[in-house]
Amino acid sequence: MTWIITTEHPRTPDATTLRRDYYDEVASRYWERPATEREIDEGLTDDGTDLLVPPTGTFVVGRYEGKPSACAGMVLLDAELAELTRVFVRPEARGTGGGGRLLKAIEKTARAYGAKRIQLDTRNDLVEARGLYTKHGYREVEALNAKQYAEHWFVKDLTDSPDTKDLT
Incomplete structure (x- = not known):
């Protein structure tokens, strides 16, 4: 099965649908109930998406077997530091290597922008995400910010040179 990762504007139809699905999943997990359409709309309002385009960042969409199935974004925080954000793989595509491919694409772009380090924050309940980051060389550190949902x-x-041998 094939993954294709492409850079896209975060407001294309496929990217928008993936961002909505991402927010739906993280909000529903947090609230322990399905998020409503209104809550998703409110959550995506002024969410910093405008930074996910050059020269301040990037957004990638992963297609698995031709279907939009994953996304990730990166924002430059300063000349040498990037932030990974909005990493999402649809449940039916998890375990197929898409998450690793998203990370490699984002890291490659961050390096091209001059970033020497990339960071992120996540929550306790996003266990799959924490496992993905650890598997791909991210190390857990003390608190980097005081964001409401950061744990x-x-x-x-x-x-270091990019590790291209393990894209799973």
């Missing part, structure tokens, strides 16, 4: 923080040094 775990990870960083990765981007100055």
